[in-house]
Amino acid sequence: MIKGTIEQIKHIKNKLGDRVIIPAHHYQVPQIVALADFVGDSYKLALECSRTDSEFIIFCGVNFMAEVANILGKPHQKVLIPDISSGCPLADTIDGETVARVYKKISSLCERQVMPVVYINSSAEVKSFCGEKGGSVCTSSNAAKITEHFLDKGKAVFFSPDFNLGINTARKLQISDEKIVNVKRDSKLETTGNIKSGTLFIWDGSCYVHKEFTLADVESLRGKYPDINIIVHPECDEDVVNLADISSSTQKIYDEIKKAPSGSIWGVGTEYHFVERITREFSDRQIMPLRKSICVDMAKISPNRLLDSLVSVSNYLETKGTLKYEIKVPESFKENAALALKKMIQIVED
Ligand code: SF4
Known part of the structure; x- marks a missing residue:
């Protein structure tokens, strides 16, 4: 009997145990977030990945994030991305x-x-x-x-x-x-x-995802809900950020709404899959997107692509087949890129 995609993912993941870890960015589609070992924004994921010892990191995000996991990773670790065309136009x-x-x-x-x-x-x-x-x-x-x-x-x-x-x-x-x-x-x-x-x-x-939000989006929600809290990502235009109540990273948007009281009303200016998910997760708050703006690159990572990745790891371990798709930053960039990343961690954690 052919199992459904989600069951197959869980089965292989279970079989591989601690050898594989699946981090997912907040903007991933809900089915991927539900299968992930940890979820976060770029900074949180970079830190979490640098702390794991798993041999295989299947990164559900876009290419530069998988590169960061490879740069900060240990020599025995391999980083995979389920869809190699998942880039970042910015x-x-x-x-x-x-x-x-x-x-x-x-x-x-x-x-x-x-x-x-x-x-x-x-x-x-x-x-x-x-x-x-x-x-x-x-x-x-x-x-x-x-x-x-x-x-x-x-x-x-x-x-x-x-x-x-x-x-x-x-x-x-x-x-x-x-x-x-x-x-x-x-x-x-x-x-x-x-x-x-x-x-x-x-x-x-x-x-392009954050450029889509406009002053009119903010004004329209404020007109309908006078008590609304508008929270936006700082990649939004300056006038949108100025009109918002709070501007912060995706992780802080999540944390802010998580600690908000039941019944509070929120207008959120960041990627739509994230907003859709927190709307369900915090269903006792009223959460609305400023508009439905989707990152098509993040959305390329589907359960089928994730399954392909896991199957390739499983085959690789059994027969030494090819990993699908391994992200390897050229050695010529690795050392200095790691310096720049570690500098950030040092300044922030000091
Ligand atoms: S939302 Fe998509 S396009 Fe925008 S910065 Fe993030 S990955 Fe890049």
Whole structure:
């Protein structure tokens, strides 16, 4: 008898025991979240993965997250992603060559030493460049702390790839407009503002999922529910963040709603699968999406793809077949990318 996909996943996972672990990002579809060993945002998953000893990490998220698990992983561990085409269009807005070109241009004109700070939503190659120059990775929960760390030391910061997270961080740190320089995503890498006296240089990448939320979405929910709490992700546009009551990482959005009283009303501006799930999980609160904005790359990880991954691990252990799909960061990027990630953990945990 052919078992259903979910039963087969549970059966193989059970058979493999501690040898395999399945982390899932908050934006995964509900069926995947239900099968995961732990769920979190990029920062939480990076930390959890670095603490596990399982031989196989089947990462249910997008490519850069699986790369982070590989960079921070132990030598005996193998990291798999169920769908190899699950990328991040935001991370793809800047590659290693471009980040180096922009850095060179800014560094040659700015009167301060420039430190790269890269959002975790970036390729291993970009993280590696950042580590090589003494910079740090950041996440949406610690972007302000990491940026401030370097500014306090008298450095300037080149922040990439998400413009909204950069500008919302600048507002939080009360950096004046004349100190902020926007680096355009065109072939000439044009900039706005004065590079010489600039302290925060921001690449203009964006996440299409969070760019979708508008002022009208916020105003419409506020009009219908005067007592509503609006909570949004800092990858949203600045005016949306300004009109919201709270702006925070996905993990903090989850924590905030979890501790909210029964009967409270929430409008949430982040990926729809996450909002849909917490609506069910916290059914005694009234939770609504600002609009249904879906990350199609996250949604590529289906139970069938996860089953393929698990079957490949099982076959690999029995016959040494091929793993589907292993993520291996080139050794040339690993060491410096790890430096940039560990720098973030050190600044945050200090
Ligand atoms: S939600 Fe946005 S930043 Fe996150 S993986 Fe999807 S495209 Fe990338």
